[in-house]
Amino acid sequence: MFFALSTGVRMSEIFTLTWHNADLVNRVATVTNENAKSGKARALLLNHDAMELIRKLRFRYNCEYVFTRSTKKRVYNIDRRDFKQDCQLSGIDNFYFHDLRHTWASWHVQAGTPLYTLT
Structure with missing residues (x-):
């Protein structure tokens, strides 16, 4: 969610982002x-904010994709x-990821x- 709020990118685009397509030098x-x-x-x-998140993920798992699970799978x-649950805890109703x-x-x-x- 944090990356989506920081970049405005679609869910499918988040989960297909590879390290090859992430230029951390030029942000x-x-x-x-x-x-x-x-x-x-x-x-x-x-x-x-997006850069901080990506830097934290950089060496978390050795995987082609930026956003992976601990299984090293996309x-x-x-x-x-x-x-x-996060929306409920925040008091937000009728909210979707695309929002x-x-x-x-x-x-x-x-x-x-x-x-x-x-x-």
Whole structure:
């Protein structure tokens, strides 16, 4: 959830992100055309929070994918029970993972980022 809020990336794009496509020096991750909903590759600018998370994960498991389980296997989906429980603990009703993307975009627009920049 934290990475989605920090980057506005879709769930499928999070779980297909490989270390090969994460440039920690330039603070950019690439969503490849195979994994992008639009079919067009795009760069994700990694803010401070996203970078901190990725740095913590870098040597956690020796796996091709950034987000993995302790089994060193790629994650394909969130644990929906955990997500629902986290929402309940936070007092949030009727909330879905994709809403994190909308929250990220809303924060940007409120801060003055033009809409066409976010698409």
